Every structure is written in C-alpha cells, then in structure tokens.
Amino acid sequence: NSYVSGSGAAVYIKQSDRRDAPNFSGKTLTTGDITLNSNQVTVINVWASWCAPCRAEAPLLQEFSIQYPQVQFAGVLTRDNISSAKAFYENFNLTYPTFIDDSLLLGFGGSLIPNAIPTSLILDKEGKIAVRISGEVTVAGLKKMLDKVLSND
Numbered sequence: 001n002s003y004v005s006g007s008g009a010a011v012y013i014k015q016s017d018r019r020d021a022p023n024f025s026g027k028t029l030t031t032g033d034i035t036l037n038s039n040q041v042t043v044i045n046v047w048a049s050w051c052a053p054c055r056a057e058a059p060l061l062q063e064f065s066i067q068y069p070q071v072q073f074a075g076v077l078t079r080d081n082i083s084s085a086k087a088f089y090e091n092f093n094l095t096y097p098t099f100i101d102d103s104l105l106l107g108f109g110g111s112l113i114p115n116a117i118p119t120s121l122i123l124d125k126e127g128k129i130a131v132r133i134s135g136e137v138t139v140a141g142l143k144k145m146l147d148k149v150l151s152n153d
Contacts, residue, residue: 010133010145015152018128021121022107024074028097029082029089038127041149042072043142046105046119047098048080049088053136054118058092061120064142065096071146078102078117122149 024044025035036042045061047054065073075098077085082100089098108121108129122131122145131145 009135010131010141012131012145012148013129015124015128015130018124018126018130021123021127021129022104023127024099024104026099026101026104029075029077029085029100031097034097036074037072039125040072041070041125041146042074042123042127043146044074044076044121044123045137046076046078046102046117046121047088048078048117049084050080051117055088055092057118057136058088058094060137060139060142062092062094062096064146068146068150071150072096074099076102076104078105122146124149124152 021044023035023038025033027033043061043064045057047058061073065071073096075094075096077098077100079102085098085100116134118136120133120137120142121129124130130149133141133145
C-alpha cells in the first residue's frame, strides 16, 4: 500500500474563511448507521489499520475523546478492509465511531481536503472546517488546536 504521510503540520482557518464540512452520516464499523451532530465541535480522523502513524496516534485520540467530552470524535476508514479495521479498533479500545464509507471525504473538495493518512480535521460548532492536521497528531498540537477552536466558537 502506497500512501502519503503528512508531517503533522496544522492549518488553522480563521472563522471568516471557513467552509462547510460535509454531513457525516452513514454506516460505521461497530455501531450501525449514525449521523454526527453538526452543532458540536468535532474531530474527524482519517485512518487505516496498515498505517503506522495511525497506530501511533490511536491511543492519543482515544484519550482526547475522554478528556474532551464536549467534543465529538469520529473516524473515517480509508483504503482498508473491514476485518483488519475491526481488529485495529478493538486492539486500541476505541470508543468513538468510525465511518466505513470513505466517499464521505469527497465532500471536502474545494476546501481543506484530507491529503494524507492520517489526517485529522477539527470542525467548529457551525459544522465548518477550522483545522486540518496532516499526519500524526501530537498531544501538544491537538490540544492547542482543539482549545483554540473551543475558545473561539
């Protein structure tokens, strides 16, 4: 599997320049069909089980999903098979949902597209794209961006 790995660089978009994120609704890896709340700060993580940086950041994302109960977290599985993804999900004890239809990512065309695996996006309370972290998230980087979006919205 060839893929582009990002550097972990974050891009923050000021409120006046933000574009709408697509609606996230569909089948998930473990919980059936769901629709995310579009009026809540949300972290979307694009991942695959074969991606080493995805494995490295999974425990961090899970911990943040507990530390920030006011924020909804969700994954989007890309270029992977369901059985490997379920093993990854269980191995890292993930509790937030993961969408299995990566065509949801097409809705980001013309804005900050998820351009690497992994990519994490932070959506503001208005369902607009506020941050893209291209590559593996770090504790300091994710906390800084998440706190910035939470304090400005």
